[in-house]
Structures are given as structure tokens and as C-alpha cells.
Amino acid sequence: MHGNAVFVECCHISEQRSQKNMKIWIGCDHAGYERKQEVIALLKERQLEVEDCGCDGERADYPVIAKAVGAAVASHSGDMGILICGTGIGMSIAANKIRGVRAALCADAFSTKYTRLHNDANVMCMGARTLGSGLALELVEIFLDTPFEGGRHEKRVHMITELEQEW
Template sequence: MIAIGSDHGGFELKQEVIKHLQERNIEYKDCGTYTKDSCDYPVFAKKVAEAVVNKECELGILICGTGIGISIAANKVKGIRAALCHDCFSAQATKEHNNANVLAMGARVIGPGLALKIVDTFLDTPFSNDERHIRRIELIED
């Protein structure tokens, strides 16, 4: 299951991603926001991050205007490795090398077509399990 959340700036793109997850028959948990009304992104970053660290969901997707603030907020939760990705190469590399467990994107930076390709890349790319990457993740987690 994928935890997904956004603030008001990412609400419309979140709806596109949810529709895409449904088309792929991927279960998701919508952690909010549920309207375009102005709200605070750290609230939704924390909800998604906690769903991932508590193993309620395998991965998370977060969207705000730039993706920056929401990724910073998510990374405050111990055990989260949120990666801001605005291209498919970064989404692939962060899963292969960092075993990122949360994807962050900026709705004002990329359009829905690219965002859905990034989501697919992130979800479909496995962690490499290379010893050097495991060692580096352990250093991050310390």
C-alpha cells in the first residue's frame, strides 16, 4: 500500500496520482489534504511518514508546490528517506542507491505527465542491495 499526501499546492496533482494508482490496481491510503483550501504541508508529511515507518504502508508519495518543504518535513521522521525527484533518473537512482521510502514532487515544478512517469519509476525500481549502499544507508540512519 502507498501512503499519499499533499498540501493545497499539490492537491490537484495528488488527485492525478491517485487516479494513476487506481488504474495500476495499487492500493493507497490518502492522508490528505482533501481540499484546495490553504493548509500546512508538515501535517501531511508527518501523516505519510508515520504510515511508512509504522509499516501501515510500504512507500509514500508527497506533493506540495515545490516538493522541498514537504520532503524536509518528512525527513524529520526517524526512518524516513524522502527524496525530491523531478526526473525519472533521480527516482530510479534514489530507489536503487538510497532505498528511498518516500517520493516527493513539486506540482508547480513538473506537470502531471512527467509526474506519473516519475511515480512509476519510483514504484517499479528495486533497491540494489549492494553492500556499499546498505553501508551508506546505515550511516544515514545513525
């Protein structure tokens, strides 16, 4: 498909749900297409339910994809998103414009772990041009397997939510 219409609705990939009843919404621009396919294979191997929000390998504008994934995650509590572009930066900027999304650029294991532990990030953003396949897949597993720590961090996450309401 050509144009942005392909990104308005996400298409269903898998019928199985994880133990936590969580769905993973995934999207990429043209730079991240191959990496997205690798990530989808990993998610299916883990028997997670996946919704692919584009792209199909054609040229794509990352804000459109970030909107599709971000809106889905924001409207489905407990679900998570994965966004992939050349660097992950554009996707993270765009996704964070959506109320309820806490998107984080994940480029190393430490930051990926702590964005879940302390920030309760619900969307991970990665760069297909900045991460090799092995590290990218490792970061996906860290992101999905790390729970939010809560405690003193709950107040801070709530403060972020208040900022969204304020602006």
C-alpha cells in the same frame, strides 16, 4: 473539513494490494491537490492499495501532511509514500525529520531512479508547480518500479539509520 484535524488519520481508498503487499501513503498541501488526484488515479489503475492522508483541497500546512505520511511509512515496513506540494522541497524537509523516512525530491527520471537504487528512498516528494502531469506520473512509476540495489549501498543506508539514532 477545515483546520489540521483532517490530517491526523488517513482514509482508506482501495481494498486491493500489490504483489509485494505494499501500501502507498499519499498526501499533499493545497498546491498539490489536483496532482494528488491524478496520482491516486494512476495508483488505483495499477491496483495498488492507497491511503490518502490529505488534503481535501482546502488550505493545508505541508508539515502536518508530511508527518502523517512519514509516520505511516516509518511504521509499516515495505510501504511507500508520495508527498506533493508546490515545489516538493518543504515536504521533503519535513518528512526527513521522521525517523525511518528516507524522503527524496523527485524532479527528473535519473534522480528518481537512483534514489531508489542507491538510497532506498521510501517517500518521494514532488512539486505540483514544477512538474507537468505527464512527467509527474512517469516519475511515480519509476519510483515504484525501481528496486533497491542493495550491495554496497546497504552499508550507506544503514549509516543514515545510525545518524537518525545518534541525533
